[in-house]
Amino acid sequence: MSRGNNVVVFGAGAVGRGFIGELFSDAGWRVTFVDADPELVAVLRSGSYPHDTVASAGTVRKYVTGCTAVPAQDQAAVRRAVSEADAVFTSVGARNLPRVAPALAAGLADRAAVDGGPMDVYLAENLHEGAKLVRGLLSTELGTLGAEAATVLANVGVVECSIGRMIPVPTESQRREHPALVAVEPYRKLPFDVAACRAPVPDVPELLGNPELDFAFFTERKLYVHNQGHCATAYLGARAGHCEIAPAISDPDILEQVRAAMHAPARALARKYGQPQEELIAHAEDLLARFANTALHDTVERVGRDPERKLQPGERFLGALRLCNQWDDPRPLLPGIALGLEQQAAQGGGSAAVAAVLADVESISPGLAAALVELRGGSPRGTSQR
Structure with missing residues (x-):
């Protein structure tokens, strides 16, 4: 994977595909999803998936392009994707964060070992005190790897987001039409805690950070x-x-x-x-x-x-x-x-x-x-x- 405008998204679910993937793809970023569902990984590796914006007045379909996927089970591939990324998002749900922490920590350690520069991990989870939880998980995993957690995490921002877009779980008929089809409302704003960032903020218009307002x-x-x-x-x-x-x-x-x-x-x-x-x-x-x-x-x-x-x-x-x-x-x-x-x-x-x-x-x-x-x-x- 080449460097430059690559985002890794843990979780190719409704929010991952319906919100994060769309915003970054529209801004010209390469999107790499990490997911445990083999069927979903296979179809996302085709490079695109259907995305419906639905309103009472009608539906607008487009295809989110410039994407790929790696299976969550392939820890080496996930680790490599994280180490080479320019930004990382998690969208897996609070219960699954401990499952993604090992490969995420390993990728961050690899990045630090070659002086890859600062990295931000954005939490698209709507999780209270999510940054504190994830920093704790990463610190534990880095210790297990033998890495100096404080040194690695000094260059890592753990950035909370506020997910306001409504995205219902895909229906059976939608899944039959295409396993990766997702339908969303038109709302596209993504507030985030800019004060927690360590790396430059991605040039994605819908990312909204206000340094003068407590997140x-x-x-x-x-x-x-x-x-x-x-x-x-x-x-x-x-x-x-x-x-x-x-x-x-x-x-x-x-x-x-x-x-x-x-x-x-x-x-x-x-x-x-x-x-x-x-x-x-x-x-x-x-x-x-x-x-x-x-x-x-x-x-x-x-x-x-x-x-x-x-x-x-x-x-x-x-x-x-x-x-x-x-x-x-x-x-x-x-x-x-x-x-x-x-x-x-x-x-x-x-x-x-x-x-x-x-x-x-x-x-x-x-x-x-x-x-x-x-x-x-x-x-x-x-x-x-x-």
Whole structure:
């Protein structure tokens, strides 16, 4: 592989192909995917794959070109690709980061051994404190290799990103049409933590770094406005009998509740970070319009799954509740939390799980737990009494 505008992308899934691969290919970069799926690796080695941008008005198909792939099982090939790359992205999910760390660390060590210059590893994971986790994994693996971890990592930036593009999991019919076909919404912005970079930022127009703004602003905006509003739409939609997000958010009653639940953290973030409130509100309104994209066919089941995780402290609901309690009105968040508890109860969550959430809510603001119990029909137990 020749040097110059080569990006290695760990994970050829929906985000890897649908977002990272497209942005870098469009900017003239060579894209090398690393994936464990033999069929996917084989088709990506052809050099291109179909990419659909879908909107309610129609679909635009293009082919992402200039790509190849190496199997994740071929550690030597992955190691070589990393050592020769100009940038690396991971898009594998938090659970799989320990699996990619050995080859990633080995490639970075090889690069350092020949004084290959600084390298940035971008995390397209939406993972809280992902940089800290990945630095720890790399340090451990470098020690195993006998490399001086501090020396290697001094030239490595671990850069968190905020993935805001909505990309549903490909359907069976899409996979039958082409194993690498991916469909995405038109939104293409990729905020990243520019302060963490060690190497020059890739010349990719959609990469957005603001050195004057704490990157926590972007991660909190994604989690507390986007993810929270999306999930609230799913829970309210499921209760109303909707199967997909677009018809759910088109229901006026649901739209009104979700808008209130998104505007509150938007106002809170504007106050916390000193940003223009009208821009945060406009961002929330843009998201509401994007949720209504009928061509995405995103399901309320997918968006709302795993309510137990989504009701953890600091997560989309309770994190937004704490933010709003400090900077705005937290009450618009309560309907989503109440319905999340119903979802959790329906999946076998008992009274202990409900009590834990109520305790968290009460610790955020005394009296809010009573309001949440009243909203749920007056029952603190694991099953709603509506």
